Amino acid sequence: GQNIDQPTEMTATEGAIVQINCTYQTSGFNGLFWYQQHAGEAPTFLSYNVLDGLEEKGRFSSFLSRSKGYSYLLLKELQMKDSASYLCGVMDSNYQLIWGAGTKLIIKP
Amino acid sequence: GAVVSQHPSWVICKSGTSVKIECRSLDFQATTMFWYRQFPKQSLMLMATSNEGSKATYEQGVEKDKFLINHASLTLSTLTVTSAHPEDSSFYICSAREQRWDTGELFFGEGSRLTVL
Numbered sequence: 001g002q003n004i005d006q007p008t009e010m011t012a013t014e015g016a017i018v019q020i021n022c023t024y025q026t027s028g029f030n031g032l033f034w035y036q037q038h039a040g041e042a043p044t045f046l047s048y049n050v051l052d053g054l055e056e057k058g059r060f061s062s063f064l065s066r067s068k069g070y071s072y073l074l075l076k077e078l079q080m081k082d083s084a085s086y087l088c089g090v091m092d093s094n095y096q097l098i099w100g101a102g103t104k105l106i107i108k109p
Numbered sequence: 110g111a112v113v114s115q116h117p118s119w120v121i122c123k124s125g126t127s128v129k130i131e132c133r134s135l136d137f138q139a140t141t142m143f144w145y146r147q148f149p150k151q152s153l154m155l156m157a158t159s160n161e162g163s164k165a166t167y168e169q170g171v172e173k174d175k176f177l178i179n180h181a182s183l184t185l186s187t188l189t190v191t192s193a194h195p196e197d198s199s200f201y202i203c204s205a206r207e208q209r210w211d212t213g214e215l216f217f218g219e220g221s222r223l224t225v226l
Contacts, residue, residue, distance in 0.1 A: 033215070042115075042202050042220040043153070087152065097143070097215070101152045 002026045004100035006088050011106045012078055020073045020086050020103045028093020034062050034073045035087040037102070043087055046073065075105075083107045112136055113205050115218025122193055123226055130188045130221045132203030138183040139205035143215070144176075147200040159186040193225045 003025045012018040024032070031050040035043035047055055049064035049071060061074040075082055088100040112135040122128050132142055142159040157167045157178050165178035175197075177189040186205075190197055203218040 035217075040200075040222075042217045044217070045214055048214055089153075096158075097155065099152045099154075 002092065002098050004088055004090060004098055006086075006100040006103045008101065009104045009106065011108060012075075014078055014080060014107055014109050016078050017074065017076050018078060018105065020075075020088075020105065022071045022073070022088035022100055024069050024071070024088070024090045024098070024100075026090045026092045026098055029066060030091040030093065030095055032062075032064055032071050033087075033089040033091070033097070034060075034071075035089065037085045037087060039085075046086075078107050080107050080109070113139075113203065113216045113218045115203055115221055117221055118219055119222050119224075121224045121226065124194055125192055127189055127191045128193055128223060130190075130201055130203075130223075132186045132188070132205070132218050134184045134205045134216070137205075137207045139186075139207065140183060142180060142186040142203055142205045144178060144186075144188050145202045145204070147202060147220075153202065156188075190223065193223070195225045198223055198225045 006022045033048050034046040036046050037043040047062035049062050054063045059076045064071045085102040085104050087102045089097045091097050114133045114135055116131045140161050144156045145153040146156050147153050155168050156171045157165045159165045159178045159180040161180045161183050167173045175191055180186040200220050200222050202220045204215045206215050
Protein backbone atom coordinates (compact mmCIF):
# COMPACT_ATOMS: atom_id res chain seq x y z
CA GLY A 1 0.00 0.00 0.00
CA GLN A 2 0.90 3.64 -0.20
CA ASN A 3 2.11 5.33 2.93
CA ILE A 4 3.43 8.71 4.00
CA ASP A 5 4.88 9.09 7.49
CA GLN A 6 5.69 12.30 9.30
CA PRO A 7 5.75 13.18 13.00
CA THR A 8 2.43 14.21 14.48
CA GLU A 9 3.71 17.17 16.45
CA MET A 10 6.93 19.09 17.02
CA THR A 11 7.86 21.98 19.27
CA ALA A 12 10.61 24.52 18.65
CA THR A 13 11.77 27.87 19.95
CA GLU A 14 11.46 31.20 18.17
CA GLY A 15 14.66 31.98 16.27
CA ALA A 16 15.79 28.35 16.18
CA ILE A 17 15.91 25.77 13.38
CA VAL A 18 13.59 22.80 12.99
CA GLN A 19 13.62 19.84 10.61
CA ILE A 20 10.42 18.01 9.75
CA ASN A 21 10.98 14.58 8.26
CA CYS A 22 8.81 12.67 5.83
CA THR A 23 9.22 9.10 4.62
CA TYR A 24 7.13 7.60 1.89
CA GLN A 25 6.27 4.41 0.08
CA THR A 26 4.24 4.95 -3.06
CA SER A 27 3.53 3.28 -6.36
CA GLY A 28 5.72 5.41 -8.55
CA PHE A 29 7.00 8.89 -7.91
CA ASN A 30 6.33 12.16 -9.68
CA GLY A 31 7.46 14.59 -7.04
CA LEU A 32 7.11 15.49 -3.40
CA PHE A 33 5.35 18.58 -2.09
CA TRP A 34 5.47 20.44 1.18
CA TYR A 35 2.53 22.62 2.12
CA GLN A 36 1.89 24.83 5.12
CA GLN A 37 -1.57 25.00 6.61
CA HIS A 38 -2.76 27.34 9.33
CA ALA A 39 -5.82 26.20 11.24
CA GLY A 40 -9.02 26.74 9.27
CA GLU A 41 -7.23 27.85 6.13
CA ALA A 42 -6.33 26.20 2.86
CA PRO A 43 -2.82 24.82 2.46
CA THR A 44 -0.22 27.04 0.82
CA PHE A 45 2.57 25.73 -1.38
CA LEU A 46 6.07 25.69 0.09
CA SER A 47 8.18 23.47 -2.14
CA TYR A 48 8.30 20.80 -4.79
CA ASN A 49 11.16 18.29 -5.17
CA VAL A 50 11.43 15.81 -7.98
CA LEU A 51 15.21 15.40 -8.12
CA ASP A 52 17.52 14.43 -5.27
CA GLY A 53 19.07 17.23 -3.33
CA LEU A 54 18.33 20.38 -1.45
CA GLU A 55 16.06 23.17 -2.66
CA GLU A 56 16.43 26.43 -0.77
CA LYS A 57 13.81 29.13 -0.69
CA GLY A 58 14.46 31.85 1.84
CA ARG A 59 14.05 30.55 5.38
CA PHE A 60 12.64 27.26 4.11
CA SER A 61 14.59 24.43 2.48
CA SER A 62 13.45 21.01 1.32
CA PHE A 63 15.56 17.93 0.75
CA LEU A 64 14.78 14.76 -1.18
CA SER A 65 16.39 11.34 -1.43
CA ARG A 66 14.41 9.17 -3.80
CA SER A 67 16.47 6.05 -3.11
CA LYS A 68 15.64 6.32 0.59
CA GLY A 69 12.06 7.47 0.14
CA TYR A 70 12.87 10.39 2.40
CA SER A 71 12.42 14.12 2.50
CA TYR A 72 12.74 16.84 5.07
CA LEU A 73 11.57 20.41 5.40
CA LEU A 74 14.02 22.71 7.17
CA LEU A 75 12.77 25.92 8.71
CA LYS A 76 15.36 28.47 9.87
CA GLU A 77 15.04 31.57 12.04
CA LEU A 78 11.67 30.41 13.27
CA GLN A 79 8.98 33.00 13.76
CA MET A 80 5.76 32.70 15.75
CA LYS A 81 3.78 32.82 12.49
CA ASP A 82 5.45 29.56 11.46
CA SER A 83 3.21 27.76 13.95
CA ALA A 84 1.11 25.66 11.60
CA SER A 85 0.67 22.17 10.24
CA TYR A 86 3.10 21.07 7.56
CA LEU A 87 1.84 18.58 5.03
CA CYS A 88 4.06 16.23 3.05
CA GLY A 89 2.48 14.98 -0.17
CA VAL A 90 3.82 12.62 -2.82
CA MET A 91 2.54 12.40 -6.38
CA ASP A 92 2.40 8.81 -7.51
CA SER A 93 2.70 7.31 -10.99
CA ASN A 94 -0.94 8.23 -11.74
CA TYR A 95 -0.31 11.83 -10.70
CA GLN A 96 -2.47 11.35 -7.62
CA LEU A 97 -1.31 13.24 -4.56
CA ILE A 98 -0.91 11.04 -1.50
CA TRP A 99 -0.88 13.09 1.68
CA GLY A 100 0.70 12.52 5.03
CA ALA A 101 -1.33 13.33 8.13
CA GLY A 102 0.63 16.51 8.71
CA THR A 103 3.02 17.69 11.39
CA LYS A 104 1.74 20.28 13.81
CA LEU A 105 4.58 22.67 14.59
CA ILE A 106 4.36 24.67 17.79
CA ILE A 107 6.68 27.65 18.17
CA LYS A 108 7.40 28.89 21.68
CA PRO A 109 8.82 32.32 22.54
CA GLY B 110 1.56 33.38 -9.04
CA ALA B 111 -1.49 31.53 -10.26
CA VAL B 112 -4.70 32.04 -8.34
CA VAL B 113 -7.55 29.67 -7.62
CA SER B 114 -10.72 31.15 -6.22
CA GLN B 115 -13.25 29.11 -4.33
CA HIS B 116 -16.76 30.23 -3.45
CA PRO B 117 -18.46 30.33 -1.02
CA SER B 118 -16.00 30.40 1.86
CA TRP B 119 -18.66 29.56 4.41
CA VAL B 120 -22.04 27.96 3.95
CA ILE B 121 -24.62 26.78 6.42
CA CYS B 122 -27.54 24.75 5.15
CA LYS B 123 -30.39 22.64 6.41
CA SER B 124 -30.25 18.88 6.25
CA GLY B 125 -31.66 17.59 2.97
CA THR B 126 -30.76 20.60 0.86
CA SER B 127 -28.08 20.81 -1.82
CA VAL B 128 -25.05 23.06 -1.83
CA LYS B 129 -22.86 24.07 -4.77
CA ILE B 130 -19.22 25.05 -4.37
CA GLU B 131 -17.34 26.72 -7.22
CA CYS B 132 -13.65 26.50 -8.00
CA ARG B 133 -12.20 28.92 -10.55
CA SER B 134 -8.71 29.29 -11.93
CA LEU B 135 -8.42 33.04 -12.40
CA ASP B 136 -5.32 33.47 -14.53
CA PHE B 137 -4.59 30.10 -16.07
CA GLN B 138 -6.32 27.22 -17.77
CA ALA B 139 -6.75 24.13 -15.67
CA THR B 140 -7.48 20.89 -17.47
CA THR B 141 -7.44 19.07 -14.16
CA MET B 142 -8.89 20.11 -10.85
CA PHE B 143 -8.92 18.13 -7.66
CA TRP B 144 -11.51 18.17 -4.89
CA TYR B 145 -10.47 17.40 -1.32
CA ARG B 146 -12.25 17.10 1.96
CA GLN B 147 -10.69 17.69 5.32
CA PHE B 148 -12.24 16.69 8.61
CA PRO B 149 -10.99 18.35 11.80
CA LYS B 150 -7.48 17.35 12.79
CA GLN B 151 -7.13 15.10 9.76
CA SER B 152 -5.22 15.40 6.53
CA LEU B 153 -6.62 16.28 3.17
CA MET B 154 -8.49 13.44 1.51
CA LEU B 155 -8.83 13.38 -2.24
CA MET B 156 -12.46 12.98 -3.23
CA ALA B 157 -12.29 13.17 -6.97
CA THR B 158 -10.31 14.34 -9.96
CA SER B 159 -12.20 16.65 -12.27
CA ASN B 160 -11.23 16.67 -15.95
CA GLU B 161 -12.49 19.35 -18.28
CA GLY B 162 -15.06 18.01 -20.69
CA SER B 163 -15.27 14.53 -19.21
CA LYS B 164 -16.65 12.72 -16.20
CA ALA B 165 -14.89 13.07 -12.89
CA THR B 166 -12.91 10.22 -11.45
CA TYR B 167 -14.01 9.46 -7.90
CA GLU B 168 -11.90 7.93 -5.16
CA GLN B 169 -13.02 4.73 -3.53
CA GLY B 170 -15.73 5.30 -0.96
CA VAL B 171 -16.89 8.64 -2.38
CA GLU B 172 -20.47 8.56 -3.61
CA LYS B 173 -20.61 10.05 -7.09
CA ASP B 174 -24.38 10.58 -6.89
CA LYS B 175 -24.00 12.55 -3.70
CA PHE B 176 -21.00 14.65 -4.68
CA LEU B 177 -21.68 15.86 -8.19
CA ILE B 178 -18.70 17.33 -9.99
CA ASN B 179 -18.91 19.34 -13.18
CA HIS B 180 -15.90 20.72 -15.05
CA ALA B 181 -17.56 22.49 -17.93
CA SER B 182 -14.73 24.85 -18.84
CA LEU B 183 -10.97 25.18 -18.43
CA THR B 184 -11.45 27.68 -15.62
CA LEU B 185 -14.39 26.35 -13.63
CA SER B 186 -15.22 23.20 -11.71
CA THR B 187 -18.18 22.83 -9.38
CA LEU B 188 -18.88 20.42 -6.54
CA THR B 189 -22.52 19.96 -5.54
CA VAL B 190 -23.27 18.21 -2.27
CA THR B 191 -26.74 16.81 -2.79
CA SER B 192 -29.17 16.08 0.03
CA ALA B 193 -26.60 17.20 2.57
CA HIS B 194 -26.54 15.66 6.03
CA PRO B 195 -24.70 16.73 9.19
CA GLU B 196 -21.97 14.15 8.55
CA ASP B 197 -21.15 16.02 5.32
CA SER B 198 -20.06 19.01 7.39
CA SER B 199 -16.43 19.50 6.51
CA PHE B 200 -13.84 21.73 4.91
CA TYR B 201 -13.86 21.27 1.14
CA ILE B 202 -10.84 22.43 -0.86
CA CYS B 203 -10.17 22.45 -4.57
CA SER B 204 -6.85 22.60 -6.32
CA ALA B 205 -5.82 23.00 -9.92
CA ARG B 206 -2.73 22.68 -12.01
CA GLU B 207 -1.89 24.54 -15.14
CA GLN B 208 -2.52 22.97 -18.49
CA ARG B 209 1.18 23.29 -19.10
CA TRP B 210 2.65 21.20 -16.28
CA ASP B 211 6.03 22.83 -15.99
CA THR B 212 6.13 24.18 -12.45
CA GLY B 213 5.08 21.06 -10.60
CA GLU B 214 2.86 23.22 -8.48
CA LEU B 215 -0.72 22.72 -7.46
CA PHE B 216 -2.68 25.83 -6.61
CA PHE B 217 -5.30 25.63 -3.92
CA GLY B 218 -8.53 27.48 -3.44
CA GLU B 219 -9.28 29.17 -0.14
CA GLY B 220 -11.52 26.33 0.94
CA SER B 221 -15.23 26.17 1.72
CA ARG B 222 -16.45 25.30 5.18
CA LEU B 223 -19.79 23.53 5.02
CA THR B 224 -21.98 23.18 8.09
CA VAL B 225 -25.13 21.12 7.74
CA LEU B 226 -27.69 21.63 10.48
